[in-house]
Structures are given as structure tokens and as C-alpha cells.
Amino acid sequence: MSKIFPKSANALPLQIIIFLGILGGVAAAGITYYATPAYLRVGYQPVQPVPFDHSLHAGQLGMDCRYCHSSVEKSGTSSVPAAQTCMNCHSIIKTQSPLLEVVRQSYATGEPVPWVKIHQTPDYVYFNHSVHVARGVSCVECHGKVNEMAVVSHDQPHSMSWCLDCHRNPAERIRDPKDVFNLDSQTLAAQGKLADAQKFVHDWKVKPPQSCSGCHR
């Protein structure tokens, strides 16, 4: 055998074992880090350029989501409001607040306010807000109770399997259409009206796509 393996090969078994050990460790670390839902940013709570308080505006003041996120019923994106929208009120109240300086600047110069993106879909995913809210899926299902958040954080995992959970079983998550923008409302299932929800799914032909083309184009 010595003709085939040189002497240095004697160390090989040990090297292999060590190598496999390291590989296993890296793989385990990688899987824990990347493949578990926690990776998908739940709890992400970046500091925004303007400390906008949703719990104040949407909660205490009771403003409708759509006042600011105006394209949510028309377009794929729900749209973050232009500074102009903020100024509709803030040109009257809190006109001198230093916290709003960025907004006033943006309104004056046209330079956008650099809001930090919290919910980020990858480039190859084409999520559409309008179709979800039109068919009984409330904001709260994906974004959590934003009306209670002083600082918005990432509430749900937004992984593909999480999307599919609902797409495979929409009746569990569907709301009465009039409750879609009411963040304190309950799903029909939670109200014990699962049969109604199932009827809706059937009658409205709610068939959420489960194949690739639904989201990937």
C-alpha cells in the first residue's frame, strides 16, 4: 500500500475528521442563522429619521391607514406618504416642532425623507397590497397591530412558508371586508364564524395562488 499512499497520508484521517467537524459546525451555525424564521427580521425596529408615532396617529387620533398609505387599494405598493401629506396637518399644528424639521425640509426642497424600510420583500417577489385588502386580508395580518406601536417593528416573519400558510388556507385569516382597515377587528375564524369565512372563500372564488407565478415573475 505504501506505493499508493505516501507517508503524509497517515495524518489524513485525523484531518478529515477535523474538517468534517468544522464543516458541520459551520453548517449548523448557517442553518440556525439563515434558515430559521427568526432570521426573517421579526422584531426589526430601526430608528426612523422622523420619530413618527403610529400609536398616536392611528391609535389615539384614529386616523385611517389609507389617509397616508393612500395607494394601498390601487397599487401593489401601499406607498409611504409624500411630505406634503404630513404637511396637510402639520402646517397648522406643531409647526415649529424640531422633530418635524426633516419633513418641512423635504416639503420645501423636494428631497425625500429617507424612511428606513422595515418590511422588505426580495427583488424577485412581487407582492401586491391592493388585491389582499380587496379580498378580506387585513393590514394587521402581515404588519401586526401597528396602531399600538410607538415605533414600528417587524411583526410577522414574512417568509415564503408563512405566505403559503395563508394562501393554502385563506378561510382562517379572512375578515369581513368592512373590517380590513380596522386593526382592532378579528378574523371571522377568531369570531367563531369559520363557516362564514369558508362560504366567503367559496363564493368570492378566493383562490390565492400557490404556484410560483403568483409572486415570482
Place this chain on the structure above:
Amino acid sequence: MKRKFDHSAPAGLSTGPKYWRSLDELADTPGFREHLAREFPEGASSMEGVDRRQFMKLMAASFALGGLGLAGCRRPEAHILPYGKSVEYTVPGLPLYFATAMPLRKSAIPLLAETHQGRPTKLEGNPSYLPHGGASSLLAQASVLDLYDPERATAHTKKGDTLSATQVNDLLAGINKAYAGSGEGLAFLADESASPTRARLIAKLKAQFPKAIWAEYEPVQDEPPVAAAQAAFGRNVKPLYRFAQAKRILSLDADFFHAESGSLYYAREFAKGRRVTKPTDPMNRLYVAESGFSLTGSMADHRLRLASNHILALAAAIGAHVLETRNFDPLAQGLDVNPKWVEECAKDLLAHRGESLVVAGAHQPVAVHCLAYAMNAKLGNVGKTVDFVEVAPSGASTIAALATAIKAGSVKTLLVLNGNPAYNAPADLDFGALLKSVPDVIRFGYYRDETSALAGTHLAATHFLESWGDARTVDGTIVPVQPMIMPLFNGLMEVELLARLAGEAKPEAYEQVFATRGGDKKAFEKFLHDGLVAGSAYPAVNVAFDLQRVGAAFAKTPAFVALSKDNLEVRFTTDHKMDDGRFANNGWLQECPDPMTKISWDNAILVSPRLAAELNIVPAGSAIQVARKEEAEFVQGKENARVFELTLNGRALRGPVHIQPGLSNYTIVVPLGYGRTQSGHIGTGAGFDAYVIRASDGLGFATGAKLTDTGKRMMLANTQEHWSMEGRDIVREANLEGEQGYAVNPKFVRENTIDSHSPPVLGKDADKDLAFIATTTPRGNSLYETPNFDGIHQWGMSIDLNTCIGCNACVVACQAENNIPIVGKEQVMRGREMHWIRLDRYYSDGKVDARAMADLLSKEPSGNRDLPEDPQVSMQPMTCQHCELAPCETVCPVNATVHDEEGINVMAYNRCIGTRYCANNCPYKVRRFNFFDFNKRATDALYMGPLGHQSEMPELVKMVKNPDVTVRMRGVMEKCTYCVQRVQQGKIAQKRKAGASGNVEIPDGTVRTACQQVCPAEAIVFGNIKDPASEVSRLKAQDRDYAVLGYLNIRPRTTYLGKLRNPNPHMPDYSALPLSRVEYNNKNHPAHGDDHGSAHAVKQGGHE
């Protein structure tokens, strides 16, 4: 309606020169030259240039980098950047559509521009303009890429110094002042235009500067000469053909699908006369006599190969029969055409008075047009199949007159508006030298081109998508040109330039166009909204043909020239893609293969097989039909062409020779528009310049040319080297009438084809309706677990081969819609073009037979040994067929390609690992692989891995991308998706509308694929096959519906409607069967004995 937005150009764009500087810097580095020289050595999948050790080092380094970067991968911070102030009508994520138009010479194509937050990405035909019905052309589709060309002129310059906008205004005002009064010494050379505003301003200029010269020049002629109409009718009229009404059409060297003004309208109308839905429907018959092989020729039922010089003789010969006069006999002297062809053709025209049409090519001499007009008048076609409309006389001087003035030294200031005379003026004028002799040349142009190089001052023009303007379409309808975006590089609009020269008080282009339209705000807004002025088409006028008056036109007809190998005719053609050379720097167009030759990135000297044989240049492998064993001139997309020198009247050029079946024997065709020396990275050096041999006396064609071999070779990128169907029934054809025609045997696409030999694909369900088959019928006992097609819609497509003219518009429309990259000539030569849809072009001459395979090894094998001299052409758009039992899906190891529940074969790019098994297993060869990061690198740079020097695609070019479609990366397979983004948007819109109801089915016709939308012939129809009332279901229910390779039991969702030909049984070249059909019979049902060439007349149906 378009408002003038008062927003500044996006911050990133105002520093425009940055983008082209980055390219420039790249071009200057020694590394770039090196890349060019050794870019992609043979076998790019093997590693060359990087040795193994270096590769390991690089890889180790990139792994290390990956490790370091892990922490950074976790949460890259991204920003949402809303507007400061909301923009009118703009909803983030939704496109806006505005009406505009693409002006081209004396016509325009009305368009709808899709803009995403102020960024035009895609152009569609404006459906309000009924003659085009929402279709658009190849050039219109590609024009949006020019807007984002980083190599366009980005600044106004004077002798190398940049001029500010104010300086430009001062310059123009200065000219107005300096030449005030007479205008002596001032001259203009402009391109042709159909803009009413421009015409108005020119009139003002002429009034102000009566002695100034206003000359117009277009290198190619696309309208019949006005002199012909003057001679025939004594009026300044032009013909408008109504092809839909014409049952018999004779084309005298006219390529009305491409080279004639109004070709889009004509193609659409022709298709209407061609379309049949049942065996009893009438269909038009097309006779074509031509020297080259045009798209029109490819649709011909009877095609006569005839030198352009001889067309007059043919017109005279046919005219003699039609007009019943012997006056024209002297003109017909020397014509070498079977008299029966002439006689029967004339007889057929005479039998269809009032519903026939004679069309002459714009490049033909006045006499041919007069004869065509005379025949149309005599046949009673005027007012029925052809209308004459009065057009304003242009009043412009010619380039020759201008040249004389320059030589006389009387021109002091010359403004060259658009065009490119230094490159494309007639060679005998030597216009480049003349330009140098003018003291002050001011050039207004989109590119810094050959003419700009000779001009002291260059003013950067705006793209039509950045300009205010107006135009008239071919029928005279007035359409607006409105800007979609602020001028990216502060370019100047043509209207504004003229207005400033004329010293207008309000020189802004908007104000000028507004003034032309009468200054009524409300009417103007409607004009912009609709994209046209209803009822503004030229009215048809009554014309009387006067045979006496016409006599003068025949006085100076070009002499009939007998042609031979030593006295060849050269035909200069408008290129399908470059047009006259103005689109040379457009990568989409350069890469799009020529519809007939299938050559991309180059032009070639086209010669007939006969001439090739006489020149002894028939390549050993050109005859590859069945015999593929020989050494082929073609290797995987590369055509090893010989370089010849073409001499014409003492002027010479060199170019690669391509043997083109179907040419007139001694005519060589040279497409114009290539060989640019001052274009960009894309246009410069592509092809050869044919203008250098083109003189004023032979702009369309000239005789006296000679070809000599230089002994050199050159590689051409050719996307379809294999030109024969080899007797297979890929394209299924029949004659309309006759013993085996469609009328007698409506099921010709199934009976007597390979389908009748295969096991039954649908079994007992064969007679069930489409919806049932698509959703319910078991998939032929396939072992593969098939998806459930339980979606609300089932998508399918039908392509009518009978109306498809092979114009390639779908290829570029798809490229624009689906973010398909340009790969470059080198990669096309490796067969790596990325087009999702291609046009397969097949020749058949009826000579394939069964012996070819058997005696392949004998000394003199029979079969199709020669390139066909006079073939029939069959065009077939080929794209992913969305097989219900897709062979690609069964071999994908990672389920990256699977079906969705609505029957679309989808690609999940993020799953694909690039094994390419699917492409190997696809019987249609329609899958495309990203061998490189084509979207990341510039087209002329090699991707060097993550650590290599990255020449990113300029930011500007990225602006053309469709935001609704993923931009694919290296190592990913892609293919036609049935425009799944449009399907999904359609479904979403419908669901949004449905809300709390079950009305989620999309109405038929709301979702249209990009190829369908652009198609001038309406040959492509897409829709829901589950709905029996949908257009696509009705088409698929026709007898002519068949699946290509359907016998493989893959059940494609895209099916074709068989092609029909309508030959005249009395014609000498009548064939009882289409030649492809003859080949099929010869190969598959060989007759006994030696009678292989004849049609196999026995009906072979009933194999089931």
C-alpha cells in the same frame, strides 16, 4: 392628458456625462483592448486565460470575503424615498400611459408610452389610431432604448467647448440677426418630416430669409416619387393602398411590409385580406416580382425573381395586356420572363377589376409608377383599392442643389438638422469634403456622428420621447409628439431650434405646437389625450389618368441592361433594423436577426446561389440538408463568410458574402445602414458601409458591378444556419384551392401528417371541447405527476402562420417587455442569444427526398444537394409552447420550472441552479441561459467574477428596465412566460374590482402579451382557452389548428394555424402542393420509380 410637470431632473441624472465617461474610461484602459482581443476564447465554459492556481486563489479570496461579509448580509438597510410633494396622477407602483408618436420621414407611428414614475419603459401602438389598431413596428419598439443610450450627444459643443443653453440661444439669435433681410449665405439641410409645426416654421424662415437655401435629404426613399403622380394625374398626390379590399395584388419590386411608407398599415390590411376562418372564405393572391428577397416576397403566392432594372420591362409587358395597348412594347424589349407568367398574371388582374391592386416600389423609376397608376386606373381600382390623397408640395431644395451652392462658395453658414449626410449622402457629391469647405457648420443631431465630426458646432437634439412636436401619419392624421420625461441631457428640441432661428417671441416647443393647433386649450388637451386629431386624414381626391400626358415620363427611362457575372446589378435596400443607419447604436436592433438572412450584428453582400456557383464560392457545407457530415461553413451560429470586393463604377467596398436563395440571379443586395465609423460602442464597426459606392444616379439600384474575391474570411453571427425542414411537417401548409387544397381537405394539418402516424394523444377525448381537454383529460398515461389545472383561467395561444409576415416586431417587443439582455456578436456566434421568441425561416424547393439519407455515402448523393435558387419561404414564430406535459419539468432537479394551476409553464429564477437540463430536453429549443451577468456588465466587457474589475451597466441604461419583471442574473435559465406579469396584473385588477364577489374571471382581450400587442398582422392571439367564447378558443377550434411536434404527447398550449398559399393554377410556376408539402411527401411517402420531384398526389389520410 399630459401636463407640464414642474420638477427638476432627478438628481442622479443632471450629471449626465458621468455615464458615458465611465464607458470612455473603460475604453481607454489597456485592459479593455486586451479584453476585446481575447474576449471569450473558443469554448467559454472551459477556463482559459486564468490558470488553475490563480482560479483557486480567486475563489479562496471570494470565500474569505463571503465569510467576512456574513454579518453585513443580515440586515442591509434600505430606504423608502417618497416624493416631497405628490405628483399629479402618479400612483407609486402603477404605470401611466401617454399618447405620443414616433416620427419617421414623412410619416409617424402613433404610440402610447408606458411610464413608471416619469420613466418611459415601453411603447405600444395607440389603439385610437384605427389603421394601426394598437400595433407598432420593430423600430418603434426599439426606439425607447435610444433614449437611454449613454453614448448619445450629451452636451452642446463648439470646437470642443461646452455651450450652455443660454449660449445656444444666443448663437441661434445671432444667426437670425446676422442673416436678417435676405438670408444670403444661410443654408439648411434637414431630414424629411411630416410635422405641421415644422412646416409652419419653415414657411416663416423662408419669408424672413428669402435667399436662404432649405434643402431636405433622405438617403432612402419610401414614398412613390411625386414626379410620377405629377405625370400621371397632373396633381401632387400620393397613393394610399387599401390592401384589405384587394383580392389580387401585384407588387413590382415593392416591399410594402417594410420599406414603403405606411408599411405597418399595409401589413395589417394585407393580413385582413389573407385571414380565413373557414374553407369557403376568400383570400387574396399576391404576385411579386422582385430582385432581392423581401418579406413581401416571402408571402407571395407567385414570386418572380427579376432584376430591379428589368422591372420596368415587366411592368410594360403586363401593362400591354392590362391596358390593351402596344405603346409600351419597346420598353418590354429584352425581358426574359416566361410570357405565360405575364399573360396569366394580367388575366387574373383583369378578372378582378376594382378589387385588384398594382404596387410599385418607391425606388423604381417614375415610368414604373406611371405604369402602375395606369393599370390601377384601367382596372377600376382607384377609389376602391387605392385612394389618391393630395399632399402639400414640399418646396424643399435637394442635396445636389445645395452641393452646387457650397461648391460655388455661396454658403457661409450651414445648419444640418438631423440626418447624417457625411455618412449617407450620395458618394458622387463627396459631401464630407463639401462640409469642410463651409466656414460655419452647425450640426443639430441626436448622436455625435460622422457629420458632427466635420461640424464646428454640435447641438444635442432631444429624443422624441423628450420633445414637444407633432407629425402626420401616412394617411395624414395629425398626431402629437409629447415628452414623457424632461430632456435627460438638456437637449434642444427641433421645433424650438427653428422657432429661435425664426426669432419667434415664444420659441418654446410647447408654445409652438400649441399655436399650430390653433391655441384652443381644451381642444389641445383633447388632442394630447387622444393622441390624434379625429378626421384630419388627407381627403381622397378624384384623379383622372391621362395617357397622353404620361408620355413625357417615359422619355428618359433607364436603359434595359442585360446582366451577367461581369455586369451585376446592385440593389441598395433599407435595412430591416438599422433603417438608413440612424438606429446603428441600438443594441436591441443590432442583435435582432435579419428576417431573411438571420444574420445579426452585421450586414452582408447577398448573392444568389447561381452567382455563387459561377463565382465558385458555394461552400462545401451550404447544402447541408440531410447530409451533415461534410465540413460545414456554419458552426453553431457562426457563418464563415468569404470577404469580397464589390466594385461599382470605380467605387469599391469590401464585405462578407452571404448566399441568399431566392435572389434574382445577377442582382446582389447590399443593405444600407451599417459600417458606421462614428457611432457608439455598438454601432461603430458593425457591418460595412454601402453608401460609399452609391451615387446619385443609382440610389435604389445600379448596374455595372463586379465582385472579386479577396481571399479573406470573416465570421458572421447567424442565428439559423439550418434552412430546411428536411421534409418534416413543422410548418404545415396547403393551397387554398385545388384538388388537395384547404377547401377540399379542411383538416390538412392533421391528415397525412406525422400526427396520423403517432399514437392517439387525446384518446377518446379527441372530440371533446378545448376546456374539457385542458382541465380534465388525463395526460396520456404519463409517468410524470401532472399538475392540476384547476385555475379559473387556462391560458393558451394561437399563432396564425397564414398572416404572420415574419417582421420580427414581436422579438424586440418581447425584449423590451421582459428585460431581455443584449449579449453581443461573440455570444450570438456561440448560439447564446437570449430572445424569448424567434422567427424560424425555412426554405423549401420541393427537392428533399427519401434517397438523400440512404445514399449519403455514395459518390454523388442525391437529395437536396444545392442551395435552392427559387424557394418558397415559411416563417414560424417559435417561443415556449407551454406544454401541459412539459419535458423540461421532468428533468429539473430543483423544481425550478413547474406548471401553475392556469397552465403556464413557469420559471422560478431564484430556484434555478443552472444545470441546463431543461434546455437540453426541450424539443423546441426555446430556453435561454444566462451564461454571463449580461445585465450587469456592459455588452463589450467580460464578467470577471466578484473580484474582477466590474464594468457595471450604466445607470442610464437600467432606466429602460420594466420594473414588473425580474432582472435575471448569471447561471439562470429563462424563457417565454406568456408575459406572466401582465397575466397577474390582469387577474389582480379583476380581483380588486370583484372585491366581495365572485366575479374574478378576466374578460377576454384584457390581457395581451407583448408579442400579441405589437403584431401588425394580428397573427398572435392569447387568452383563456377555458372560455369557449374567447378569441383564442375560437381560433383553436378551427380546422387549421395544429401543434408543432404534437405527436410527442407533450400537449403544447401554443398551437399554430396552418399556412395557406393561393397559387393560380394557370400560372407556369403553379405547384399543386406547397413545396414544403412536396418535400414531406417525397421523404415520407416516396413514390415508386424515379419520379421523386413530383407531387405525391395520393391522399394519405385515415391512419388513425
